[in-house]
Amino acid sequence: MFKSYFILNRLANEFNQKLTGFYVTRAFSFEKEKLALLLNKGDEELSLELSVNPQLPYITLKRKVSIPRKNLVDFFSSFLPAKLESIGISERDRIIKFLFDKASIYFTIRGKNTNVFLIPFDGEIESFKKSSEEVKKDFKNEVSKTSFISGFNNIEIKDTIVDATQLRKEYPFIGKEIINEAKLCGEEISDKITTGTLTKVIESVRSEKPVVFIDEDSNEINLGVESSKIFSFTKKEIFPNVISALDYFLIKKYSLAGVSNKKKIIEKHLERELQKTTNKLNDVNLKIQRGSKEEEYNRIANILLVNIDKLHKGSDKIELTNIYNTNEIIIIMLDPKHAPKQNVEMYFEKAKNERLSLVKATQLEEETKKRLSALQKTKEKLIKAETTDDYYSIMKELKINDDVKKKPDNDIKNKFRHYLVEKKYHVFVGKDSKTNDLLTLKFAKQNDYWFHARSVSGSHVILRNENPKEGVPKNILKLVASIAAYHSKAKTAGMVPVSYTQKKYVVKKKGMEPGKVALLKEEVLIVEPEINKKCEYITD
Structure with a gap:
């Protein structure tokens, strides 16, 4: 019911009583689908967090005001600071209006179109989440005809x-x-x-x-x-x-979402490990039940030893009388590359390996049973687990890495120069030896294209290959090669040879200095060092 119109109506009333008279000094975002408004009144500082996530839209008031240093984007700055005069809600829709002395901010909950709009008294409408000009125009027309109330909406329905x-x-x-x-x-x-x-x-x-x-x-x-x-x-x-x-x-x-997510990760891991361990135990049991061929191989070795003078190098088999049963002729397979003595030793070695294999299988059976028992006990713990700490403890026990700690692509991407070629192809450029390694070894995908000016120091350059089946046109490869030449010591030369290959053919051998790599295969383009007008520099 947190998205219910009447809960939002009551929330807007509470905000109106508490926040009227405050100044909004800054609007910014550092997290996807969340906008923060900094509020100030005398010595008191607060902040409002507006989420436009379609599944979890909300406005919440926070007392602690913290401004991050990274990945921060400002919004509506040309209209700030602005004094908050009132907060109301539409009479017939989930639209909350923040009326300021210079403009109005609207928080609207509409499924995937949930958004925050700023409509100034004199100027163009702006949106927090990207919207088309047509959508913004329609919204502006809509709210101009909408009545907003500051009290509670006691609707009247005529029919009994x-x-x-x-x-x-x-x-x-x-x-x-x-x-x-x-x-x-x-x-x-x-x-x-x-x-x-x-x-x-x-x-x-x-x-x-x-x-x-x-x-x-x-x-x-x-x-x-x-x-x-x-x-x-x-x-x-x-x-x-x-x-x-x-x-x-x-x-x-x-x-609870974090707990639920961790539970799913553990359940999936446990199911996989239980299946794998059970299959392993079944295989080991079959091997033990089948028994050892030690005695059989020892007998064959002894028969060959007794008849060693009949063996010849190059033979792949031989018929001999079974010394353990004189009425039986047996066929023994030989290795034609081995001398007679080596074939005898081969069967004695097989007998020895069979004995050791059975011993190892018996040991492995005990270890696998213990592992299976431990996993079953962990499964029982999971059933009883309630708190986040319980799940963390189980994840540690199973040696499951917490995916939350993994650094997202966007964080790494900000460490490189970023170009957009012909409004379609993303190109990333290292800034120094350290970021060159990060770009090539951590960020680049196997089918991306890697570029570097030949025989001179320079940046590693990666062309993101979003659709490997489609291929990359030659003219795009040349434009990216020019970027690589430009970001090298040869940027003032007339024409520069640039090596390029797919990232899967780029390797870093042990002991190589930072920024140094080796190519398993390469092609060369001769290009002019430049940033072509078709290459747009992106500031992330």
Whole structure:
């Protein structure tokens, strides 16, 4: 219910009472789909976080104001600082309006089109998440005709009994959670709802204390009010206002999402390890049941030894009388490359290996049984696990790396120069020996193209090959080769030979200095060192 119109209505009212008169001094983003507004009033500093994630849209108030040093992008700076005069909500939609002395900021929840817009009193509309000019124009026209309220929206429905389907068509902002709550409250059997029951549910959202419902069995978390009946739960937390309830809800939701994610990682790993260990134990058991051929190979070796004078190099088999059963003629396979003595030794060696193999198989059986038992005990621990610490402990026990610690591509990408060739092909350039190694050995993919000016110092250059099956046109290769020549010691030369190959043919041998690599194969282009006008420099 955290996305419910009436919860948002109440949230907007609380923000209006608490934040009116504050100045917004900065709007910035350092995390995908999240916009932060810095608020200041005298000595008091706060911040609002607006999430435009379609699955988790929200506005939350934070007391701690922290500005990151990296990956920070400012928004709406030409209209800031601005004084916040009021906060309201649309009468019939999930649009929250922040009215300033110079402009208005609108937070709108609309599925994949959830966004934040700034509409100045005099100027062009701006959006936080990229939107087309047509979308922005339509939104500006829409809100110019929309009424916004600062109090609670006590809607009036004329009919005494209403059909739920028709209700959602006429009043889409009411939402299915409110309708489902009304059905439960009125104990309705059909799809009909009495207006009195619906009004009672809406009134409860307006007046009752907010509650966060937690279902620890399913890892589900929901936000409602004290009388809410539609949520299953194992425990609940009651709050004095929506601001604090929403803050707790989000902390708990992210925590449960992390727990759920870790649980899935562990379950997948455990399932794989249990299957692998079970298969291994089955293979070892079959080997033990099959027994050892030590005695058989020793007998063959002795038969050959007795008849060594009949053996000749170059023979691949021989028929001999079985000295252990004189009535039997047996065929013994030989290695034609071996001398007679070597063939005898070969079978004695096989007998020895069979004996050792059986001993190892018996030891491996014991080790595999222990491993299987340990995995089954870990599976029992997983069933009983509840907290994040429990899951971390199991991950450590199973030696599972926490994927959260892996550095995303975007963080590494910021360490290189970045060009866009013909508005399609991404090119990355190392800045020094260290970033050259990082670019080639960590960032580049196997089918990317690698470039470097021949016989001179220079940057490693990577052309991202997004579609290996499609191939890269020769003119693009030449444009990228020119970039590589430009970012080298030969940038002032007339024409420069540039080596290029796919990244999979670039290797770094042990002991090589930073930035040094070896090529398993290469081709050469002779180009002029330049940054062609078709190559756009990107500032990430």
